[in-house]
Amino acid sequence: MTITEAQMNSLILQLEKLKDEIMDREISYSSVYYKTLPPNNLESARNLLHYLALRSFDLRPLQEELTNYGLSSLSHAEAFTRGNIENILQLLYRISGREPSNKYKNTIPILDYSSGRKKLQANTTALFGTPFQPGSRIMVTMPDEAADDTTLVENLLLAGMDIARINCSHGSPQLWNKMIWNIRQAKVAQGKKCLIHMDLPGPKIRTGKISSKLISKKNKKKGPGIRLYTGDILEVYKRPVTGSKARRKNGEVVTPARISVSLPEVWSNVKPGEKIYFDDGKIGGKIIEDAEEFISVRITRARPEKGNLLREDKGVNLPETNLNLPSLTVEDLEILPFICKHADMLGFSFVRKAADVERMQQELKKLNQEDFPVILKIETSEAFKNLPELLLQSMRSPVYGIMLARGDLAIEVGFTRIAEVQEQVLWLCEAAHVPVIWATQVLENLLKDGVASRAEITDAAMAVRAECVMLNKGPFVEKAMKAIRNIDNRMIQHMSKKHGALRPLNVAKDFWER
Numbered sequence: 249m250t251i252t253e254a255q256m257n258s259l260i261l262q263l264e265k266l267k268d269e270i271m272d273r274e275i276s277y278s279s280v281y282y283k284t285l286p287p288n289n290l291e292s293a294r295n296l297l298h299y300l301a302l303r304s305f306d307l308r309p310l311q312e313e314l315t316n317y318g319l320s321s322l323s324h325a326e327a328f329t330r331g332n333i334e335n336i337l338q339l340l341y342r343i344s345g346r347e348p349s350n351k352y353k354n355t356i357p358i359l360d361y362s363s364g365r366k367k368l369q370a371n372t373t374a375l376f377g378t379p380f381q382p383g384s385r386i387m388v389t390m391p392d393e394a395a396d397d398t399t400l401v402e403n404l405l406l407a408g409m410d411i412a413r414i415n416c417s418h419g420s421p422q423l424w425n426k427m428i429w430n431i432r433q434a435k436v437a438q439g440k441k442c443l444i445h446m447d448l449p450g451p452k453i454r455t456g457k458i459s460s461k462l463i464s465k466k467n468k469k470k471g472p473g474i475r476l477y478t479g480d481i482l483e484v485y486k487r488p489v490t491g492s493k494a495r496r497k498n499g500e501v502v503t504p505a506r507i508s509v510s511l512p513e514v515w516s517n518v519k520p521g522e523k524i525y526f527d528d529g530k531i532g533g534k535i536i537e538d539a540e541e542f543i544s545v546r547i548t549r550a551r552p553e554k555g556n557l558l559r560e561d562k563g564v565n566l567p568e569t570n571l572n573l574p575s576l577t578v579e580d581l582e583i584l585p586f587i588c589k590h591a592d593m594l595g596f597s598f599v600r601k602a603a604d605v606e607r608m609q610q611e612l613k614k615l616n617q618e619d620f621p622v623i624l625k626i627e628t629s630e631a632f633k634n635l636p637e638l639l640l641q642s643m644r645s646p647v648y649g650i651m652l653a654r655g656d657l658a659i660e661v662g663f664t665r666i667a668e669v670q671e672q673v674l675w676l677c678e679a680a681h682v683p684v685i686w687a688t689q690v691l692e693n694l695l696k697d698g699v700a701s702r703a704e705i706t707d708a709a710m711a712v713r714a715e716c717v718m719l720n721k722g723p724f725v726e727k728a729m730k731a732i733r734n735i736d737n738r739m740i741q742h743m744s745k746k747h748g749a750l751r752p753l754n755v756a757k758d759f760w761e762r
Contacts, residue, residue: 286646368683383733383736384714388729452511453514481536518569525565533549584612602641605622635676635755639677649716685717687718688720
């Protein structure tokens with residue numbers, strides 16, 4: 249389609265205004281902040297601020313115009329935001345015969361497409377090391393058997409494991425030491441590289457003990473459980489109690505089912521009407537009463553007719569409650585020196601705000617480990633909302649990354665929103681040149697049963713846009729690793745990251761309004 253002079257001038261005016269807004273917002277951000285950054289992260293911080301400014305506006309009409317005239321797109325501007333706008337403007341000025349605006353010629357040089365990509369690649373290599381094959385790295389959660397079975401670990405390395413993950417929410421230092429020893433022995437035996445990632449437990453809320461009388465004869469290994477149906481009342485106690493099922497008489501409930509949780513202090517901020525979820529969202533409810541001894545919950549989500557069993561040590565989520573919990577627990581601080589000594593990176597669980605990251609940086613400094621790589625696990629709605637601040641604070645450290653922990657995050661933001669939220673996390677991290685680990689339930693059926701669903705394959709194809717993909721433990725983990733590598737090798741021939749429409753992002757608008 250032919251572009252008229254008036255249309256060209258209109259596009260130039262829109263893009264110049266957009267550039268002015270981006271520069272004004274960069275300048276408005278605290279100049280003190282820039283002075284605290286390692287020099288290598290300065291360009292990434294500025295680019296993230298540019299992208300947040302860009303995505304504060306509805307750019308769909310402008311994007312449509314640019315596409316209509318075959319001009320460069322704004323929809324792949326993540327890694328070099330201002331540079332992309334400048335490229336389009338230079339082209340328009342050249343076509344129109346007008347002299348380009350030199351308003352910002354004396355500002356710090358901007359990133360171009362190539363340098364933006366190289367920044368992300370360099371940060372990925374700094375965190376994960378040099379890859380021995382193309383595509384996303386593969387992280388695998390170690391099962392307890394890895395403490396005693398070196399062959400198991402060797403087979404994982406042969407199948408392509410790049411990073412071994414040890415979840416410190418389970419086990420003990422003795423168990424972790426055995427795993428680490430076997431990983432190192434397997435590396436030597438196979439002549440392969442493998443990094444070790446260890447997660448801090450964090451302030452995870454879990455269900456407490458349940459009466460052993462409730463162990464099912466069919467599933468003794470899974471332990472006791474309380475079967476809950478939609479409409480049931482569950483009393484969640486504020487002190488440790490042994491969980492029990494509802495007591496009925498003549499078909500009527502005399503005493504509701506009851507249970508306790510690992511962190512009873514969370515109940516200080518709950519309010520009636522707020523939602524609560526158990527066991528990765530399999531069971532959902534609404535708080536209907538805040539009594540002196542317990543919280544009364546009406547179950548609103550469970551399987552029709554069959555209901556769901558609520559077992560011990562299952563996660564509890566309160567997405568609408570303002571949880572006043574410490575980012576680092578006493579247990580975390582006790583484990584931290586062990587991780588710094590034995591691992592290559594640590595996972596910071598349930599981080600929620602920039603002050604949490606600052607606290608972690610202070611604790612690492614006390615251990616003379618300021619440069620130790622930290623992975624921020626984005627698993628709460630608060631962490632997603634504060635992702636720009638989390639990234640900007642992380643840039644005060646030389647090596648860092650993000651884990652997109654989709655299990656808890658999906659419960660927190662809502663299952664129907666997780667697709668758009670995970671896209672936004674990828675966009676913001678690419679703008680900050682930060683490597684991402686795509687985690688939770690990747691090829692879950694294949695891991696457990698040996699056969700993947702069509703939906704899982706599609707999800708895995710999305711996952712390989714991240715710099716690393718995390719697989720959980722399971723009897724078919726080697727098969728799952730081969731499937732991921734196969735999918736990755738195919739997809740990298742077709743796409744790099746993903747380009748989308750440009751509606752305004754609330755996470756970007758909220759950042760500038762805070």
